[in-house]
Every structure is written in structure tokens, then in C-alpha cells.
Amino acid sequence: MPTSCAIDGCRDAVPREAPVELCERHLNAAAEWSGREFGAPDLLPGPCRLCGSRLGVRYPSGWLCAVCEWVHGELIDTELPPPRVDVVYYLRFGDRVKIGTSANPRQRLAAIWHDDLLGFERGDRRLERRRHEQFSDERFDRTEWFRLTDRLGAHVDTVRRGIDDPWDLYARWLSEAVALRG
Known part of the structure; x- marks a missing residue:
């Protein structure tokens, strides 16, 4: 039997598989807030220029590579020699x-x-x-x-x-x- 949303004044039903007692509207609002605050895993629009990975984290302000944390779209100064990492x-x-x-x-x-x-x-x-x-x-x-x-x-x-x-x-x-x- 479905329960109602835990938000005061909301009487919408909670989906059976919901992880918390929130209706779909409030679950979506929480997910949007979480994506703005903590980023959302997603594929990068193109390969990372630094490491080549396609795995990314999407923020409202832009993308980060999930592997090397390079800001997607940021240019790499190709005139400098690559750094030495032993x-x-x-x-x-x-x-x-x-x-x-x-x-x-x-x-x-x-x-x-x-x-x-x-x-x-x-x-x-x-x-x-x-x-x-x-x-x-x-x-x-x-x-x-x-x-x-x-x-x-x-x-x-x-x-x-x-x-x-x-x-x-x-x-x-x-x-x-x-x-x-x-």
C-alpha cells in the first residue's frame, strides 16, 4: 500500500521502489539539488585532452574528467614539455x-x-x-x-x-x- 510523501502538505504517493518517503516530484527536486551540489556522473562530451577518458562528472558550471579531474575544454599548453612523473x-x-x-x-x-x-x-x-x-x-x-x-x-x-x-x-x-x- 503506497504511503504519502514525507514533505509537509504534500499528499502525493511515494513510488514503491523509492529509497526515501518522497513522491516523484520531491525525489526529482532532491536529485537536481544533489547534481548541482555534488555533480552527476555522465559521459564527457568528448575525450579528456589530458588522459583520454570519456568518464566525467557534470556540474552546472561545466565538466570534470572523472579519472584525472581535468576541467573538460580547458586547453593544455602543448608548448611545454610533458611533466615528469616517475x-x-x-x-x-x-x-x-x-x-x-x-x-x-x-x-x-x-x-x-x-x-x-x-x-x-x-x-x-x-x-x-x-x-x-x-x-x-x-x-x-x-x-x-x-x-x-x-x-x-x-x-x-x-x-x-x-x-x-x-x-x-x-x-x-x-x-x-x-x-x-x-
């Missing part, structure tokens, strides 16, 4: 993991035979060396390849926690570096 990467090939570093991971990873990109950590050669020391028991002699043990797998899971696609994280780091540069 990463430590974890690549899986069979039951082995390569721990390496690069300032240009797309180019570097394209040159390495691998099954999966497991994750990125923001860091340079110093962090890479610390990881090599941390997992020295798993290391294949004098290489950057390591046995995929439970211990190394747990570390990769920690690095990847909350990240569906490591490339989205890298795009956000690039976007932050561009924004900080001004």
Missing part, C-alpha cells in the same frame, strides 16, 4: 614479477614482454632499490625479476588497493603535475 611498476609474466621504474611507462612497458600490469607506485630509482632490497629473497639473481610469492603478492595488493586500472592512477598523477605547473 613510477615504480609491477609487471607479471607467468609466475614472475618485474619491479622496475620509468618516467615514461607507456613506452617502457611496450618494450617488455608481460601478461599483466599489476600496479604503479609513485617513485623513482630510490624506491625501486628499496623494493628490490625488500623482496631480495624472491629475486632472480642480478635481475629485476622476482618470484610471485604470497609476500610480494600482498605488497602488490596493497599498492593496488582501491585502483581498478593503474593507468587511471598514472593519468591522475600526470594531471596533478600539469596543474601544479600552472
Whole structure:
């Protein structure tokens, strides 16, 4: 049996699947307010110029890329060199993991035979060396390849926690570096 709207003076019926006791008119008003205040997930009108994603958040004032938070339509100064963002990467090939570093991971990873990109950590050669020391028991002699043990797998899971696609994280780091540069 339908109940009436919880708004004083409104006697309209509440839809059966409504999450709160509001009629359709008041649910729509709440949704519009929420979209203005917090944005609404939606596809961007075109790919993000910074990271290429089509996922966006629409506000009355414009769009943000949902991946790297770049303001859609804002120009990128192409005369400036791209920012340098060093990463430590974890690549899986069979039951082995390569721990390496690069300032240009797309180019570097394209040159390495691998099954999966497991994750990125923001860091340079110093962090890479610390990881090599941390997992020295798993290391294949004098290489950057390591046995995929439970211990190394747990570390990769920690690095990847909350990240569906490591490339989205890298795009956000690039976007932050561009924004900080001004």
C-alpha cells in the first residue's frame, strides 16, 4: 500500500521502489539539488585532452574528467614539455614479477614482454632499490625479476588497493603535475 510523501502538505504517493518517503516530484527536486551540489556522473562530451577518458562528472558550471579531474575544454599548453612523473611498476609474466621504474611507462612497458600490469607506485630509482632490497629473497639473481610469492603478492595488493586500472592512477598523477605547473 503506497504511503504519502514525507514533505509537509504534500499528499502525493511515494513510488514503491523509492529509497526515501518522497513522491516523484520531491525525489526529482532532491536529485537536481544533489547534481548541482555534488555533480552527476555522465559521459564527457568528448575525450579528456589530458588522459583520454570519456568518464566525467557534470556540474552546472561545466565538466570534470572523472579519472584525472581535468576541467573538460580547458586547453593544455602543448608548448611545454610533458611533466615528469616517475613510477615504480609491477609487471607479471607467468609466475614472475618485474619491479622496475620509468618516467615514461607507456613506452617502457611496450618494450617488455608481460601478461599483466599489476600496479604503479609513485617513485623513482630510490624506491625501486628499496623494493628490490625488500623482496631480495624472491629475486632472480642480478635481475629485476622476482618470484610471485604470497609476500610480494600482498605488497602488490596493497599498492593496488582501491585502483581498478593503474593507468587511471598514472593519468591522475600526470594531471596533478600539469596543474601544479600552472
